[in-house]
Amino acid sequence: MIKLAARNLLRHRKRTATAVAAIAFGVVCVALIGGFFQHIYEGFAEAIIRGQTGHVQIFSSGYNEGGFRHPDRFNLGDTSALVKSLESRPEVASVMSRLSLQGLMSNGAADLPVVIEGGEPGKEASLSSYVRVRAGRTLEDGDDFAAVVGRGLAESLRLDVGRRTTLLASTGGGAINTIDVTVVGIFETYSQDYDARAVKVPLKVLQQLFGADVATSVVVELVQTGQTSTFLKSVDSDLRQAGLERRSWRELADFYEKTVELYDGQYRVLRVIVIVLLFLSVANAVGMSMYERTPEFATMMSLGTRRRRVAAQVFLEVILLALVGAIVGVVLAVLLAQLISWIGIDMPPGPNSTLGYTGKIILSFRLCFEAVLIGLCAGALSSVPALRRILKLDISDGLRQAI
Incomplete structure (x- = not known):
């Protein structure tokens, strides 16, 4: 037939x-x-992954409920052992520590509430391939008291590359601390809201502002995005035993x-x-x-x-x-x-x-x-x-x- x-x-x-x-x-x-x-x-x-979140973020238990408002209660402390353990896994490309604080940025004439992120510049540069630099450059490992700001924030405070600005935030003990930084770059991501309130500085600089050598999260970059589920299953039990919790990029960006x-x-x-x-x-x-x-x-x-x-x-x-x-x-x-x-x-x-x-x-x-x-x-x-x-x-x- x-x-x-x-x-x-x-x-x-x-x-x-x-x-x-x-x-x-x-x-x-x-x-x-x-x-x-x-x-x-x-x-x-x-x-989302290479602009902000990474593939997986690890926090102290309870951080996602109240840690962003109280980083002194929910920080990870010294993350070197955790970073070393995660880096030994074959599916992991890089691991980096971050410290995130809420604070104010001032240009001398106006203040705006901002989210201050402290990271390891070398590792962050390899992860942030979807971050577009509109002016200046990204942070580098040798930078000291330098900052890159979102495009919207730069426009609101009329900041240009080379401009000195002041960051204000609470220390781990509850006091108010300030630090002067120089704007070395203006960046842009997929999120207009994020660009309107984000400023990035080297981790050591933000730790100096916070008054303690701690981090609030550990960011994991995987070799392939498709390995996220497998990686989470392999580390879940160890993280729970250590009193830690994790969030995948899907959980961190629920709008996706x-x-x-x-x-x-x-x-x-x-x-x-x-x-x-x-x-x-x-x-x-x-x-x-x-x-x-x-x-x-x-x-x-x-x-x-x-x-x-x-x-x-x-x-x-x-x-x-x-x-x-x-x-x-x-x-x-x-x-x-x-x-x-x-x-x-x-x-x-x-x-x-x-x-x-x-x-x-x-x-x-x-x-x-x-x-x-x-x-x-x-x-x-x-x-x-x-x-x-x-x-x-x-x-x-x-x-x-x-x-």
Whole structure:
């Protein structure tokens, strides 16, 4: 039956080409749309990880409930042993300590509340590949009393590179302490809110302001983002025994899941629209072909071929047609994805962001399989009207149609 179905398709080449083109077009649309959204998801995730959070952050137990307001009660103390232990794991790329405080920044004429982050400049530079330096430079290991500030904060306080400014925060003992720093750079991330209130200084400088050589978190950078779940499972028990808690980048940026959910809804709607258009196109092509072949089917039945066998033959032809169209569509989608990714798609900044980006198409095996499955399902559904016509066909009427 497969050989006969293939011969029938080759016998009607124009109609076959039309149906194959319709299915291939639908498969290409579904695959490229899915690949575009996949790039958005991965790009957004990397922007979060390599712009702010890292893959995993480790805190003292209870820090996420009240530690940011009271870092003196929920700090990690000396983190050297924890950092050394984590760095020995093969999936870990780097580990760094951070100290985060709430405070004020003053330019001499105005004060603004800020979040002051103290980090290890060398390690932070390797992690922060999605942080764009708008002016000046990033922090370096040899810096002393230097700072980089978010673009929004710099605009609010009218700060330029080289400007001296004052940071004010509470010490571990509850007193107020100040320190003067020089702005060496202005940075920009995916988050406009973060840029409007963030200032980064070397860890040793912020520890001097706080009055203690402590850290509030340990940030872990993994070799691959996909290793996050495996890493968390492997360290959970040890962290609980040590009285520590951890947060993955997904937990630290809960808006990521909400964004993905929003885009997934849009993708589902677009996919349904493409499927409906694909079904209508293929059903029209298949219906016209089956109508023209009605005398052929009537002749087969008059010679003793059962209706179900004729219907099965037609269904096999449509499935084979859909399979060819789906394969052609996937091949075209892969080629177009590479071409589009090479050219790039200039995208405007997203919500709450000032950074545009270059869109690409990322096709995975799952997306290609889903596209092929959609093509096959559309082909199978489009054969239903034709099969009903065959099963209800009056043989004499079918034979008269040939006259």
